[in-house]
Every structure is written in C-alpha cells, then in structure tokens.
Amino acid sequence: MIYRLVWQATTVAHFLVIAYIALGGFLAWWRPRLVWPHLALCAWGLVQLSGLVECPLTALENWARARAGERGLLPGGFIDTYIEGVVYPEAYVWHVRLAVIAVVLASWAGLAIRIRRRRRRPARTPGTSAAPEPEASR
Template identity: 70%
Template sequence: MVTHFVVIAYIALGGFLAWRWPRLIWPHLGFAAWGLVQITGLVECPLTWLENWGRAHAGANGLKPGGFIDTYIEGVVYPAEYVGLVRWLVIGLIVVSWAWVLRAQLGRPQRSTA
C-alpha cells in the first residue's frame, strides 16, 4: 500500500523533483506514461496484482475492481464525482513541471566537449 502511494505521488509530482535533479525527468517520463496507460483501464497495475495477492494470502479481501485508487483515494481524498477533474489537474501538474524542466534546460549554457 505504501509503495502504491509513493508511485502515485511520484507520477503526480515527480516532475517537480527534476527541477532540482534534472536527470529524474527520464524515470518520471516512464512513470507518467505508465500512469496514462493505467487510467485507460486497459492493463492492471502490477502493484495492484501484488497487493491483491498479499491480501489473499493474509485472508483479506482484495481491492475494489478499480484497484488502489478506487479503494483508498477516490471518495476518500476527493469525492468520486470529481475523478475527471482530478485527472486533468494531475496532467496539468505534470505538464507544468515538464515545461519548467525544459525551460531550465534550454536556458543552461552548453558544455564544451573539447
């Protein structure tokens, strides 16, 4: 469960870490792409599968059909009717963070290879 929270937080806010550590933009691109795939619902998240496996072996019920977000976040952190708005806000956060990283990279002096 903690790993799920960390991954979701990194998807939403990881681009801002790249403001300080620019090389983090590359793993963030991968995580953000994975987040985009996940919201389409075409593929189950391996963390959801792993959590359901652990819950089953502990004798507990699995996550709701929508996975981690539907179980722990939607309707708890924000009302369920705002799912679309929250998704667009997260996408906006990602785009702003990437734009800032790009702006910073374009403004840096080029290193000499000589």
Template identity: 90%
Template sequence: MIYRLVWQATMAAHFLVIAYIALGGFLAWRRPRLIWPHLALCAWGLVQLAGLAECPLTALENWGRAGAGERGLLPGGFIDTYIEGVVYPEAYVWHVRCAVIAVVLVSWAGLAIRIRRRRTRPGRTTGTPAAPEPGALR
C-alpha cells in the same frame, strides 16, 4: 504476518508511485536525470487509465491481502480503494485527473525552461569559466 507486510508495503509503494507521477517533474528541476523514470511512470499511468493492463503493484497487494485473509482491492484497483471517495469525492474524478495532468505539464514546461537557461548561460555552453564582471575582485 508476511502477507500483511507485503500488502502494507505494496500499499505504501503505490502511494509513492502516484506521488512521483504527480510531482516527479518538479524533482527533475533539481536532478534532470529523474525525468526519465518520471516519463516512464507517466506513460504507465496512461496505460492504467486506459485500462490496457493491470498494475503489478495491484496484483501484488491483492495477493498479500488474500494471504492475510482480507478482501482484495475494489475492481478499480488502488485509486478506487484508497483515493477516490476518500481524498476527494467521486464526482470530481475528471477534475482531479485534469488537475494532475496540468501539474505534470507545468513541471515539464518548467524543466524545459530550466534546461534551456542552463544551456544558454555564458561560460556553460563551452565548459570554460565565464569571464569576471568588470570591477569584480580577483
């Protein structure tokens, strides 16, 4: 029972990590400090795409599956097992990867614009309140 729980919790964590890699930059628009874990996970995603290391979540899920008497993930890991051929056809792998990269880059560009606007707003750069507009109620 515990092996099945480990396997399923790891599968859910995998989905969350992939969603955060794709969309975490947009969360940083609201909470800029979230960009740091997002950048780290994006770097890890590039390591995974290059095949330089095995994902620890994949290893943990395979361990839970083996303990539960199930077969492990496909050789390509989590994405090959649950996403490619299920969410989108395998023929579109590079299209989907390019689309995800584009979404991430758009989120980063949007974050850079938002940060720049915050820094250039009157009253925000020095920490003093902005002067009231003429005719504003006091």
C-alpha cells in the same frame, strides 16, 4: 504476518508512485536525470487509465491480501479503494485527473525552461569568476 507486511509495503509503494507521477517533474528541476523515470511512470499511468492492463502493484497487493485472509482491493484497484471517495469525492474524478495532468505539464514546462537557461549560460572554468574579463585597451 509477512503477507500483511507485503500488502502494507505495496500500499506505501503505490502512494509513492502516484506522488511521483504527480510531482516527479519538479524533482527533475533539481536532478534533470529524474525526468526519465518520471516519463516512464507517466506513460504507465496513461496505460492504467485505459484499463487494459492490471497494475503489478495492485496484483501484488491483492495476492498478499488474499494470503493474509483479507478481501482484495475494489475492482478499480488502488485508486478506487484508497483515493476516490476518500481523498476527493468520486464526482470529481475527471477534475482531479485534469489537475494532475496540468501539474505534470507545468513541471515539464518548468524543466524545459531551466534546461534552456542552463545551456545559454557561459561555462565556468574552476577558479574564474562569472563576470567577463575587461578587454585590454589598445
């Protein structure tokens, strides 16, 4: 029972990580510090696309599935098991990947614009209005 719970929790975590990779840049518009974990996960996603290393979440899920007496994920891991051919047809893999990359880049461009606008705004001190005070006539 516990292994089944571990595998299902890992599946949920996988979906959340993938959603954060795709949309986390927009969360950074709200909280700019969130861009750092987003950048890290995007870099990790690119490493995963290379196929050189196994995702630790995939390894954990396969371990828990084996202990629960279930078969592991397909050789392509989480994406091949739960997303490709399920959420979108396998023939559109590169279309979807390019769309996700475009969404991520758009979120980063929007974040850069928002940060630039914040820096250009004059700083407000508590208790003052944003409008400049009129100059005294001489």
